[in-house]
Amino acid sequence: MDLKVQVLLFITPLLVGLGIILTFQSINLSKSNLIFCDVGQGDGILITSGSKQAVVDGGPGEKILECLSSNMPFWDRDLELVIMTHPQRDHMEGLLAVLERYRVKTIVVTGVGNNTGLYKAWEEAVGKEKAQMHIAQAGERFAISRGLSLDVLWPSFAKVTQWQAEPPSDLNETSIVMRLEWGRPSTSSGSARCAYLTGDLPKEHLEPLIDRSCEILKVSHHGSKTGTSKAVLDLAQPKAAIIQVGKNSFGHPHKEVVDLLISKGIKILRNDTDGTIRIGK
Numbered sequence: 001m002d003l004k005v006q007v008l009l010f011i012t013p014l015l016v017g018l019g020i021i022l023t024f025q026s027i028n029l030s031k032s033n034l035i036f037c038d039v040g041q042g043d044g045i046l047i048t049s050g051s052k053q054a055v056v057d058g059g060p061g062e063k064i065l066e067c068l069s070s071n072m073p074f075w076d077r078d079l080e081l082v083i084m085t086h087p088q089r090d091h092m093e094g095l096l097a098v099l100e101r102y103r104v105k106t107i108v109v110t111g112v113g114n115n116t117g118l119y120k121a122w123e124e125a126v127g128k129e130k131a132q133m134h135i136a137q138a139g140e141r142f143a144i145s146r147g148l149s150l151d152v153l154w155p156s157f158a159k160v161t162q163w164q165a166e167p168p169s170d171l172n173e174t175s176i177v178m179r180l181e182w183g184r185p186s187t188s189s190g191s192a193r194c195a196y197l198t199g200d201l202p203k204e205h206l207e208p209l210i211d212r213s214c215e216i217l218k219v220s221h222h223g224s225k226t227g228t229s230k231a232v233l234d235l236a237q238p239k240a241a242i243i244q245v246g247k248n249s250f251g252h253p254h255k256e257v258v259d260l261l262i263s264k265g266i267k268i269l270r271n272d273t274d275g276t277i278r279i280g281k
């Protein structure tokens, strides 16, 4: 067979295959997605909007990497934003692997650390990454793209200042809480879609932050009874509650919380039974 024909026979399927992949990826790139990754017992969230991505927490271990690679274009190694809600293993560990594999533009933290080996490793990883560092404060807005933003609801400036003098005994209290808004409507009568991302914040701090209804509530603290109250659900009026939970010895999610969600007719989605949870455009 002529060499030219052989080359053509070899290259054509490759080009067709590449075309199919690029078409598929560009279809996905036009969408916004909120993805609650199945990272086991911990939180790990990927938010995508067009070609931009934000990661909120990384779960324990490195399972977050599978979630990122299967929901991002294979050529994209840039993350616009990484937010660590608070420095505990089930939120922080996977982010070390994320920093290793991806170039991160901005890293947002609470400004509270601890004395664990894992936290020291985190500080080293952050030191190597040439990202912009930022301590979150209520009132700030991170715009991921034109149609998708994250509003910081907690901690307040007063709390951040107070913790720098004296860190709280319960690190869950330092969890960054945000409201994600996306899909702004073209008419003023419509409203954007939204989701509360609550970290592990205790319910007494969470209640005053909720000032409007949102269709999605990431249930605080893996469904612990310390994170969710009737007041939280009455204020947020979610249609769906996401519980980021895996095999654990804490009894998460607590029966009281599950019963409360059921009594209000809220759809429950949980990573241990539903795997990775994807909420589209």
Ligand SMILES: [Zn+2]
Binding pocket: 042, 043, 088, 090, 091, 200, 221, 222
């Ligand atoms: Zn946690």
